[in-house]
Amino acid sequence: MRKKIVAGNWKMNTSPQEGLALAKAVEAKASHGLPQGVELVVAPPFTHLSAVAAVLSKVGLSAQNCATHDSGAYTGEVSASMLKQAGAGYVIIGHSERRSYYGETDQSLSLKMAQLLKNGLTPIFCCGEVLDERESGKHFEVVEAQVANVLFQLSEEDFRKVVIAYEPVWAIGTGRTASPEQAQEMHAAIRGWLRGHFGDSAAADCAILYGGSCKASNAQELFANPDVDGGLIGGASLNADEFWAIANSF
Numbered sequence: 001m002r003k004k005i006v007a008g009n010w011k012m013n014t015s016p017q018e019g020l021a022l023a024k025a026v027e028a029k030a031s032h033g034l035p036q037g038v039e040l041v042v043a044p045p046f047t048h049l050s051a052v053a054a055v056l057s058k059v060g061l062s063a064q065n066c067a068t069h070d071s072g073a074y075t076g077e078v079s080a081s082m083l084k085q086a087g088a089g090y091v092i093i094g095h096s097e098r099r100s101y102y103g104e105t106d107q108s109l110s111l112k113m114a115q116l117l118k119n120g121l122t123p124i125f126c127c128g129e130v131l132d133e134r135e136s137g138k139h140f141e142v143v144e145a146q147v148a149n150v151l152f153q154l155s156e157e158d159f160r161k162v163v164i165a166y167e168p169v170w171a172i173g174t175g176r177t178a179s180p181e182q183a184q185e186m187h188a189a190i191r192g193w194l195r196g197h198f199g200d201s202a203a204a205d206c207a208i209l210y211g212g213s214c215k216a217s218n219a220q221e222l223f224a225n226p227d228v229d230g231g232l233i234g235g236a237s238l239n240a241d242e243f244w245a246i247a248n249s250f
């Protein structure tokens with residue numbers, strides 16, 4: 001049985017105090033009982049990780065990025081091992097904002113993936129097409145290449161540690177959510193490519209999350225799809241009540 005996961009990507013939001021208060025509020029809800037079989041994860045900015053880790057026990061902790069190297073002269077970077085030591089269990093990589101604003105490529109993502117696996121962290125690997133690619137009918141081709149270029153070089157054993165987040169870029173932060181049919185169609189396609197490469201069992205066990213303007217009012221119809229195993233939530237994860245409502249939408 002694959003996991004159901006609802007992960008909150010806080011992006012570059014919240015002061016340390018606000019982040020701690022938000023983490024405590026999410027943890028307080030989770031401590032009264034998580035929805036059956038659902039893992040809840042929050043991804044605060046790097047600076048908040050250690051303090052947030054100290055107040056979480058039911059809720060998982062993620063970082064939003066990691067360095068391509070172990071250590072050394074990489075000013076401004078944060079290594080996977082530092083994230084692990086700060087208390088993270090997950091790390092988001094390949095978010096479209098990082099691909100488009102910070103030049104993240106399949107090649108740099110492969111290095112990051114290797115760092116995460118080496119350090120026992122769970123990668124949340126993001127993929128997704130931009131609006132032009134969808135409108136010109138290239139979305140399957142684009143997402144298949146993103147998945148293949150980074151994931152198909154992994155062993156099946158390593159691949160089994162990866163969570164995928166399909167995030168159509170045109171839906172991120174725009175209020176324009178993919179329809180449940182569009183989400184299911186792409187999730188099923190991703191699972192099909194995984195099946196072709198890693199086999200039935202590994203593909204069936206992989207959690208594929210949907211991200212892009214997912215909120216309490218649309219989570220239920222998105223999560224009802226057989227290949228949608230939860231969500232990567234941006235804006236709506238900054239409010240504990242809304243985030244909790246999304247986690248209860250299965």
Ligand code: PEP
Nearest residue numbers: 172173211212213234235
């Ligand atoms: C995200 O940043 O991963 C995301 C899905 O953002 P939003 O929910 O705000 O569209």
